[in-house]
Each structure stands twice: as C-alpha cells, then as structure tokens.
Amino acid sequence: NAGVMQNPRHLVRRRGQEARLRCSPMKGHSHVYWYRQLPEEGLKFMVYLQKENIIDESGMPKERFSAEFPKEGPSILRIQQVVRGDSAAYFCASSRLADTPPYNEQFFGPGTRLTVL
Amino acid sequence: AQSVSQHNHHVILSEAASLELGCNYSYGGTVNLFWYVQYPGQHLQLLLKYFSGDPLVKGIKGFEAEFIKSKFSFNLRKPSVQWSDTAEYFCAVNLKAAGNKLTFGGGTRVLVKP
Numbered sequence: 184n185a186g187v188m189q190n191p192r193h194l195v196r197r198r199g200q201e202a203r204l205r206c207s208p209m210k211g212h213s214h215v216y217w218y219r220q221l222p223e224e225g226l227k228f229m230v231y232l233q234k235e236n237i238i239d240e241s242g243m244p245k246e247r248f249s250a251e252f253p254k255e256g257p258s259i260l261r262i263q264q265v266v267r268g269d270s271a272a273y274f275c276a277s278s279r280l281a282d283t284p285p286y287n288e289q290f291f292g293p294g295t296r297l298t299v300l
Numbered sequence: 301a302q303s304v305s306q307h308n309h310h311v312i313l314s315e316a317a318s319l320e321l322g323c324n325y326s327y328g329g330t331v332n333l334f335w336y337v338q339y340p341g342q343h344l345q346l347l348l349k350y351f352s353g354d355p356l357v358k359g360i361k362g363f364e365a366e367f368i369k370s371k372f373s374f375n376l377r378k379p380s381v382q383w384s385d386t387a388e389y390f391c392a393v394n395l396k397a398a399g400n401k402l403t404f405g406g407g408t409r410v411l412v413k414p
Binding site (some may be wrong): 224 | 342390392399400401403407
C-alpha cells in the first residue's frame with residue numbers, strides 16, 4: 184500500500200513564476216492537509232480539504248496561494264507569482280476520516296522543497 | 301492563540317544516554333497529542349500518539365511519552381539512545397474543537413554521538 188505521494192520532490196522557480204505542488208493521498212484516505220515548513224521553523228498548517236471541498240483554509244496566505252482536491256486526481260497547492268519568501272518545504276498529509284481517532288491520524292508525504300531564485 | 305512549545309532547539313548527547321524532550325501546549329480543551337520524527341533526508345514519521353486513556357504512551361523504537369494534563373505537557377523520553385536516533389523531533393497537538401489540523405512545535409534537533 185503506497186504511502187502519501189508528493190511531486191515534484193524539488194522545484195526551482197524564478198520570482199514571478201507559478202509553482203504547482205501535487206499530493207496523492209494514501210489509498211482509502213479522503214482528507215488532505217497541507218503544511219509549510221520554513222527554514223529553521225516547525226510545520227505550519229495551511230489548508231485542509233476533502234474531495235471538491237475546502238474545509239479549513241485558516242493557515243493559507245490571503246493572496247497568491249490556492250488549493251484544490253478534485254474528484255479525480257491529486258490535490259494541488261498552487262502558488263502564483265512566487266517570491267523568495269515562499270522558499271520552504273511543503274508537506275502534504277492524508278487521513279481516512281477527520282474526527283474519529285485513530286482514523287483521523289495523519290500520514291505525511293516526503294515533501295516538496297521549493298526554491299525561489 | 302494556540303501554540304506548542306518545544307523547550308530545546310538542539311540536543312547533543314552520547315550513545316546510551318537518556319533523552320527527554322519537553323513539549324508544552326496552550327490549549328484548555330480536549331486534545332490529541334503526537335510526536336513525529338524526521339530522520340535526515342526522510343519524511344515525517346509518527347513515533348507515538350495520545351488520544352485518551354493511560355497517560356503513559358509507548359511508541360516505536362523504545363520511545364515513550366507522558367501526558368500530564370495539569371501541566372499541559374507531553375514530554376518524550378527514551379532511556380538509552382542510539383546513534384540512529386539522530387533526527388529532528390516534532391511535538392504536535394490537535395485541538396478537538398479546531399478540527400483535524402495539527403499545530404506543531406518548532407522541533408528539536410537531536411544529535412547522538414557514537
């Protein structure tokens with residue numbers, strides 16, 4: 184049973200370009216979470232999605248960032264017009280349910296390291 | 301605001317020494333508590349978790365943690381570390397009333413010298 188998959192593992196963008204990060208949850212998981220880890224900091228929650236629905240985006244920056252989890256295909260975190268401060272590791276996690284331990288345990292992917300030149 | 305604090309940013313110790321990493325949180329409601337480990341070049345792995353019941357939780361690789369509700373703490377311990385325990389350790393808290401998002405501490409980098 185494959186774990187959470189993220190691609191690309193490394194992404195380099197120039198300022199002003201767009202970055203698209205993909206996350207495929209574990210089989211049987213319908214909830215996806217995105218976290219960002221800035222250098223020398225812990226992970227910070229960004230957004231939580233179910234299929235075709237954003238449940239909680241309280242951690243998302245107000246501008247340039249968006250996320251989706253379509254009915255078919257992976258979840259996408261999209262960053263428009265990237266700036267140097269967006270350089271970070273972006274981790275995706277998935278869970279089977281959201282509110283029933285232990286089924287709400289989150290399993291993490293390997294992360295995408297975004298570097299903005 | 302919700303917060304999770306890990307007391308030490310860096311810990312250096314020798315093999316066979318005992319390890320204790322502190323974690324405190326600032327929530328007053330029902331919480332689920334987690335410790336994750338990130339080995340060099342690898343992704344986050346769950347070490348142990350607390351949902352309810354016995355406050356002394358045993359995890360993988362000989363780690364354990366104790367939930368002390370009155371102190372809002374969930375410290376991680378290992379009686380005798382090995383070189384392979386060199387990693388970064390993250391405490392995380394899920395406040396039940398806030399949905400399923402995790403709030404992480406800043407992490408503690410542990411270096412075990414052979």
